[in-house]
Amino acid sequence: MSVGIRHDDLRRRNRAMVIGAVRRGGQPSRTEIAATTGLSHSTISAISADLIAEGILTEGKPNEAGLLKRGRPQVGLGLNPKAATVMTVVLSLNFLSVAVIDYAGQVVAEEQRRLDTLTMSREALIGECTAIVRRRLEDPDLDVRSVARIALGIQGITDTKARAMLWSPITPQTDIAFADILEAEFGIPATMENDCNMMAVALRWRDPERYRDDFIAILLSHGIGMGLVLKGELFTGTHSSGGEFGHMIHRPGGALCRCGRRGCVEAYAGNYAIWRNARQLGEDTEPAADVSDAQMRTLAATARENDGPEREAYRKAGEALGYGLGSLFALIDPAPVAMVGVSAAAFDLIEPALREAIAQTAGGQHSKSISFDTEPNELPLIREGCAMRALTFVDQEIFAPGVQARAGAGKNVA
Amino acid sequence: MSVGIRHDDLRRRNRAMVIGAVRRGGQPSRTEIAATTGLSHSTISAISADLIAEGILTEGKPNEAGLLKRGRPQVGLGLNPKAATVMTVVLSLNFLSVAVIDYAGQVVAEEQRRLDTLTMSREALIGECTAIVRRRLEDPDLDVRSVARIALGIQGITDTKARAMLWSPITPQTDIAFADILEAEFGIPATMENDCNMMAVALRWRDPERYRDDFIAILLSHGIGMGLVLKGELFTGTHSSGGEFGHMIHRPGGALCRCGRRGCVEAYAGNYAIWRNARQLGEDTEPAADVSDAQMRTLAATARENDGPEREAYRKAGEALGYGLGSLFALIDPAPVAMVGVSAAAFDLIEPALREAIAQTAGGQHSKSISFDTEPNELPLIREGCAMRALTFVDQEIFAPGVQARAGAGKNVA
DNA sequence: CAGTGTTTTTTCGAGGCTCGAAAAAATAGG
DNA sequence: CCTATTTTTTCGAGCCTCGAAAAAACACTG
Numbered sequence: 032m033s034v035g036i037r038h039d040d041l042r043r044r045n046r047a048m049v050i051g052a053v054r055r056g057g058q059p060s061r062t063e064i065a066a067t068t069g070l071s072h073s074t075i076s077a078i079s080a081d082l083i084a085e086g087i088l089t090e091g092k093p094n095e096a097g098l099l100k101r102g103r104p105q106v107g108l109g110l111n112p113k114a115a116t117v118m119t120v121v122l123s124l125n126f127l128s129v130a131v132i133d134y135a136g137q138v139v140a141e142e143q144r145r146l147d148t149l150t151m152s153r154e155a156l157i158g159e160c161t162a163i164v165r166r167r168l169e170d171p172d173l174d175v176r177s178v179a180r181i182a183l184g185i186q187g188i189t190d191t192k193a194r195a196m197l198w199s200p201i202t203p204q205t206d207i208a209f210a211d212i213l214e215a216e217f218g219i220p221a222t223m224e225n226d227c228n229m230m231a232v233a234l235r236w237r238d239p240e241r242y243r244d245d246f247i248a249i250l251l252s253h254g255i256g257m258g259l260v261l262k263g264e265l266f267t268g269t270h271s272s273g274g275e276f277g278h279m280i281h282r283p284g285g286a287l288c289r290c291g292r293r294g295c296v297e298a299y300a301g302n303y304a305i306w307r308n309a310r311q312l313g314e315d316t317e318p319a320a321d322v323s324d325a326q327m328r329t330l331a332a333t334a335r336e337n338d339g340p341e342r343e344a345y346r347k348a349g350e351a352l353g354y355g356l357g358s359l360f361a362l363i364d365p366a367p368v369a370m371v372g373v374s375a376a377a378f379d380l381i382e383p384a385l386r387e388a389i390a391q392t393a394g395g396q397h398s399k400s401i402s403f404d405t406e407p408n409e410l411p412l413i414r415e416g417c418a419m420r421a422l423t424f425v426d427q428e429i430f431a432p433g434v435q436a437r438a439g440a441g442k443n444v445a
Numbered sequence: 446m447s448v449g450i451r452h453d454d455l456r457r458r459n460r461a462m463v464i465g466a467v468r469r470g471g472q473p474s475r476t477e478i479a480a481t482t483g484l485s486h487s488t489i490s491a492i493s494a495d496l497i498a499e500g501i502l503t504e505g506k507p508n509e510a511g512l513l514k515r516g517r518p519q520v521g522l523g524l525n526p527k528a529a530t531v532m533t534v535v536l537s538l539n540f541l542s543v544a545v546i547d548y549a550g551q552v553v554a555e556e557q558r559r560l561d562t563l564t565m566s567r568e569a570l571i572g573e574c575t576a577i578v579r580r581r582l583e584d585p586d587l588d589v590r591s592v593a594r595i596a597l598g599i600q601g602i603t604d605t606k607a608r609a610m611l612w613s614p615i616t617p618q619t620d621i622a623f624a625d626i627l628e629a630e631f632g633i634p635a636t637m638e639n640d641c642n643m644m645a646v647a648l649r650w651r652d653p654e655r656y657r658d659d660f661i662a663i664l665l666s667h668g669i670g671m672g673l674v675l676k677g678e679l680f681t682g683t684h685s686s687g688g689e690f691g692h693m694i695h696r697p698g699g700a701l702c703r704c705g706r707r708g709c710v711e712a713y714a715g716n717y718a719i720w721r722n723a724r725q726l727g728e729d730t731e732p733a734a735d736v737s738d739a740q741m742r743t744l745a746a747t748a749r750e751n752d753g754p755e756r757e758a759y760r761k762a763g764e765a766l767g768y769g770l771g772s773l774f775a776l777i778d779p780a781p782v783a784m785v786g787v788s789a790a791a792f793d794l795i796e797p798a799l800r801e802a803i804a805q806t807a808g809g810q811h812s813k814s815i816s817f818d819t820e821p822n823e824l825p826l827i828r829e830g831c832a833m834r835a836l837t838f839v840d841q842e843i844f845a846p847g848v849q850a851r852a853g854a855g856k857n858v859a
Numbered sequence: 860c861a862g863t864g865t866t867t868t869t870t871c872g873a874g875g876c877t878c879g880a881a882a883a884a885a886t887a888g889g
Numbered sequence: 890c891c892t893a894t895t896t897t898t899t900c901g902a903g904c905c906t907c908g909a910a911a912a913a914a915c916a917c918t919g
Contacts, residue, residue, distance in 0.1 A: 035459045035484035036450075038906045041876060045449045062896060070449035071878050076898055102895020103885040245683040261683065268778035269659040269675065278807040279772035283696065283764070292805060350697070358693035358772060364682035391706060393692040452877045455905060476867060485907050490869055516866020517914040 042078075045070060047431035049078050050087065050110075054136075054426060055239075058091050058107030079108060087114045087134075087430050110135040115179040115429070117421035118167060118219075120160060121413050122185045123226070124148060124201045124253065124321065128410070129163045131173060132418045134425070140170060148201045149320065156202055160209065161216050168217065179425045181221040182417035183209050184229045186256070189272040193222040197271055200254050200289065220428075222420065225272035226250070228265055229416025230409060231258030234369055236419050237412075241404070245366040247359070249276065249352070250409055251374035251381075253321060254289060255297040261363060277301065279358060281351045286314035299351030300381075302327055302374060308344035309334070324373045331377035345377060349384030356385070357392020365394045365401050371412060375405040456492075459484060461845035463492050464501065464524075468550075468840060469653075472505050472521030493522060501528045501548075501844050524549040529593040529843070531835035532581060532633075534574060535827050536599045537640070538562055538615045538667065538735065542824070543577045545587060546832045548839070554584060562615045563734065570616055574623065575630050582631065593843055595635040596835035597623050598643045598827045600670070603686040607636040611685055614668050614703065634842075636834065639686035640664070642679055643830025644823060645672030648783055650833050655818070659780040661773070663690065663766075664823055665788035665795075667735060668703060669711040675777060691715065693772060695765045700728035713765030714795075716741055716788060722758035723748070738787045745791035759791060763798030770799070771806020779808045779815050785826060789819040 045068075052064045059067075065075045082088040091107035112135040119130045125148050131140040146159055160183075168175050187199025195208040213221040231248040234241075244263040250256035255277030259266040267273045277297035278290060285294030289303065298304050303318040309330055334341035356368070370378050382403065389401065406412065459482075466478045473481075479489045496502040505521035526549040533544045539562050545554040560573055574597075582589050601613025609622040627635040645662040658677040664670040669691030673680035681687045691711035692704060699708030700718065712718050717732040723744055748755035770782070784792050796817065803815065820826065 035462050035482040035488070035906095036455055037484070038455070038875065041450055041452070041455060041905090045877090048449050060896075068449040070451070072897070073879075073899080074449070074877055077877085080898085100895075101887055101893075103897070105896065268776070269780055270778045273776060273778055275775040275807055278775040280768045280775075280806055281697070283768050283802070283805070290807070292807070294805075295807070354694045354697050359776070361689040361692040361694075362682070362687060362773070362776070364684045364687055366683055388697070391697070391708075392694055393689055393704070393706070393709070449877095452904060455876090459906090474867075486868070487870080487908075488906055490867095491906085494869085514866075515864075515916055517868075518916095519867065 043431050045074065046078055046082065047427045049075065049082065050426045050430060051423075053088060053108050053110055054422070058109050060105030060107055062105060064108070082430075083108075085430075086111055112137060113177070115425050116173065116177040117180045117182065117418060117425060118164065118178060119414050119417035119421065120164060120181060120183040120213075121226075121410065121417060122148070122160065122183065122201065123410065123413075124186065126410075127159055127163060128414065129167055130414055130418070131167055131170075131178075132422070134422065136418065136422060140167060140173065142167060149203070151202065153204045153207065156204060157207065157209075157212055161213065164213065164217065178217075178219055179429055180421040181213055181217070181219050182229075182421035182424075183213070183221065183223045184226050184413045184417045185209070185223065186226045186252075186254070188275070189223050189225045191267055191270055191272070193224055196223055220424070222424070224417060224420060225256075225258070225267075225274075226409070226413050227256035227258035227274065228267070228272060229258070229414075229420065230369075230371055230412045231260050231265060231416070232419055233412040233414075233416035235260060236415065241367060242369070245363075246369065247356075247366055248369045248371055248412075250372045251300065251302075251352075251370055251378075252372035252409065253302045255300050255352075259363075261366075276355060276359065279355050281354055287316070287318065289318040296351045296355040300348040300355075300374075305344045305348050305374065306330065308347055309341040311340050327373050328376070331374075331380060334377070334380050342380065345380035346384040348374070349381040349386075350388045352381065353385035353388025354392060357389050357394050360389070360394025360401075361392065368401065368403050370403055370405045371407075371409045373407060376407040378403065378405045457845050459488065460492055460496065461841045463489065463496065464840045464844055465837075467502060467522050467524055468836070472523050474519030474521055476519060478522070496844075497522075499844075500525055526551060527591070529839050530587065530591040531832065531839060532578065532592060532595045533828050533831035533835065534578060534595060534597040534627075535640075535824065535831060536562070536574065536597065536615065537824065537827075538600065540824075541573055541577060542828065543581055544828055544832070545581055545584075545592075546836070548836065550832065550836060554581060554587065556581060563617070565616065567618045567621065570618060571621065571623075571626055575627065578627065578631065592631075592633055593839045594835040595627055595631070595633050596643075596831035596838075597627070597635065597637045598640050598831045599623070599637065600640045600666075600668070602689070603637050603639045605681055605684055605686070607638055610637055634838070636838070638831060638834060639670075639672070639681075639688075640823070640827045641670035641672035641688065642681070642686060643672070643828075643834065644783075644785055644826045645674050645679060645830070646833055647826040647828075647830035648820075649674060650829065655781060656783070659777075660783065661770075661780055662783045662785055664786045665714065665716075665766075665784055665792075666786035666823065667716045669714050669766075673777075675780075690769060690773065693769050695768055701730070701732065703732040710765045710769040714762040714769075714788075719758045719762050719788065720744065722761055723755040725754050741787050742790070745788075745794060748791070748794050756794065759794035760798040762788070763795040763800075764802045766795065767799035767802025768806060771803050771808045774803070774808025774815075775806065782815065782817050784817055784819045785821075785823045787821060790821040792817065792819045 048068055052059055061075045065072045088108050089111045091109050112133040114134040117132050121128050127146055128143040130138050133139050185196050186201050188197045194210040198205050210221040210223040227250050234248055246260050248258040257274045257276035259274050278295045280294050281296045282294040286298035288295040288298035302322045306322045307316050330341055334345050462482055475489045475493055479486045502522050503525045505523050526547040528548040531546050535542045541560055542557040544552050547553050599610050600615050602611045608624040612619050624635040624637040641664050648656040648662055660674050662672040671688045671690035673688050692709045694708050695710045696708040700712035702709040702712035716736045720736045721730050744755055748759050
């Protein structure tokens with residue numbers, strides 16, 4: 032349950048905080064870190080001396096910042112790229128990509144591969160993942176011992192502990208404990224993350240101004256996914272990655288969803304649903320296995336040209352998303368939204384109906400003030416998110432080690 | 446942003462933890478506290494010596510626990526009832542109640558009053574609240590200086606900081622900063638809490654076995670409200686108390702809701718909605734201002750007797766609640782549910798349709814394993830929740846004081 | 860009823876951590 | 890070259906927690 036703070040936790044946490052301040056960027060000086068953390072200069076000085084001696088941080092070149100002030104110039108601290116390495120593995124429909132990233136966040140190597148994920152056996156899928164990781168680890172340019180963490184990202188549902196994929200639309204296989212498998216194979220700590228959660232993580236690092244403590248990342252792709260950051264923390268379900276926005280119910284008993292149920296938001300707003308409606312196939316039509324991005328772009332172009340069934344299909348998608356967001360906003364209050372994925376490029380077709388629907392809901396009071404941003408390409412976001420996830424793990428668990436995670440400290444509901 | 450841990454925070458947090466362990470009950474001995482907190486016996490000994498010297502804790506009578514073991518008997522620690530006092534003020538439809546509670550959680554005085562909240566002016570409403578508090582404070586049996594905190598509970602939406610009521614169904618008035626008003630009036634720290642959140646808090650204290658880290662409390666009353674505990678913490682919106690389960694959209698464009706919008710869960714499951722359907726008044730009929738508990742009990746009795754419109758009304762309520770819960774479970778995964786309020790007594794009429802609906806949703810996979818509990822009386826729960834909220838505030842902020850809440854310490858999304 | 864064993868609680872010195880103040884370092888301006 | 894200014898480091902003081910050992914409080918035994 033609730034657990035005390037031991038004396039050794041103190042240094043550990045403050046170390047993690049200094050590293051975090053440096054990772055957040057801007058080559059902060061010791062003085063700046065002291066200011067933002069509220070700790071004394073002496074403490075920051077001591078901690079950063081340690082971290083530099085251990086090769087985790089480096090002192091930047093002085094005079095780097097340009098403008099010269101009167102006194103002793105600040106010396107910026109940066110992450111030592113050689114301090115460690117992490118790997119990201121992103122598994123999406125028919126596509127596997129891996130990247131090696133240095134401690135400062137720069138990609139140092141990558142590899143991509145086309146697969147037929149929908150028909151592959153369990154063993155083949157696992158085999159491809161371990162094989163691609165092994166190839167990267169065998170790269171002579173890479174010091175294997177420096178690889179401190181592997182983060183996998185996958186479309187689908189993962190468990191809360193980020194160990195296993197529970198279900199995924201990209202494969203009929205279920206319950207694959209990828210994290211455990213990779214750990215056993217390579218002896219490197221690994222996690223299995225949900226794609227949309229990683230999108231949210233990446234957005235937060237990319238644009239901390241806009242995506243700070245509360246925001247929503249929605250993936251508009253074949254399926255509909257969501258990553259949610261609330262009060263500065265990634266929101267997950269109690270047992271799974273959660274946030275299955277696409278499977279909130281839009282119309283009870285409505286259109287057939289890929290998940291086999293009826294009336295989910297996705298059954299109106301997923302690519303296959305927009306496709307189905309645009310082709311006027313009827314709501315009971317079995318969802319198409321895949322609609323290519325090119326097909327979707329053509330569809331959007333047609334919809335923009337004339338007011339036919341294509342435009343109506345996007346309208347219906349907007350309506351479903353709007354009512355879904357409205358229900359979500361009833362629970363969490365409105366927040367900035369990032370629309371990601373190929374259909375985000377067609378957001379102009381979606382937005383009017385979406386806003387109209389939101390206006391009919393509890394979030395509607397501030398309907399106009401809700402801001403949307405679009406980002407058509409989800410894969411780079413997922414990879415960035417995985418990278419940051421892996422790197423912050425190294426920051427916190429390896430470079431600021433201590434008593435193992437004493438979860439729940441100080442938690443108290445009342 | 447993220448903030449370091451100062452040396453003085455250490456003792457403060459560990460003090461709070463010892464107090465928390467004692468409040469959680471069972472008259473724990475120092476040894477037991479040391480075990481559950483992971484701190485050393487020496488530390489616990491030192492801290493509890495302080496707390497006893499300060500009159501916050503008391504040593505229980507030895508031999509109290511009955512069964513005698515071999516060595517030196519454990520001496521249980523308890524809360525000193527005289528250490529402080531808190532007040533709870535619960536404002537609900539046409540009803541105002543206040544209670545004075547000692548530090549150990551026992552009610553030492555109370556007072557209740559009928560009001561006509563729906564027609565009262567802003568000033569009158571505020572006046573009644575301050576007046577009833579003043580009367581209790583002027584009670585000669587009460588040492589005013591001991592009153593350390595006032596917690597108000599109100600049906601409706603409050604702000605995240607628990608300072609103000611933003612909107613409430615019990616009054617046409619909006620945006621009343623009750624917490625600030627009471628603080629200014631009496632110089633005692635106060636908070637303004639959402640009723641359903643307090644229900645959840647109370648349930649957690651009442652039955653920590655069942656209501657531990659993840660559960661849902663749903664108020665089935667004139668309106669539909671929700672209190673949500675996720676990962677051990679009370680869930681609130683980004684700006685408001687949030688969790689407006691009753692205003693998730695069940696059927697876009699559907700039945701008229703008390704909030705003026707259409708198709709909300711509440712427009713099918715609130716007392717007025719059940720009433721409207723039972724009387725076959727049509728979904729556009731303006732919601733009745735109030736339906737008495739007695740009327741609802743009669744309705745439920747009729748519904749149990751024969752399969753008429755009354756039974757159908759409860760069925761529709763169950764369906765709306767089920768689909769709503771299904772959407773909620775898509776976001777947070779299934780969790781135990783407590784149904785509270787007068788219509789919880791008619792849960793037998795609601796449950797079949799509710800379970801059937803959930804089975805059609807993403808949460809449906811575990812439809813049968815979702816467990817429901819009922820509690821017809823919400824007011825005692827709300828008061829208990831307010832009491833615990835106020836008491837834990839005293840525990841943490843007054844008896845374990847230190848640097849003022851350095852929020853966000855260590856929060857990191859990636 | 861005194862001695863022994865057992866368990867809880869307190870005491871005490873050691874080791875760590877952060878802090879404030881002062882010193883040292885590094886630079887611009889005159 | 891000297892002074893003002895700002896950053897960074899050094900150093901002693903003050904807490905806090907810890908482990909080990911001592912003290913306390915009881916049950917059991919013969």
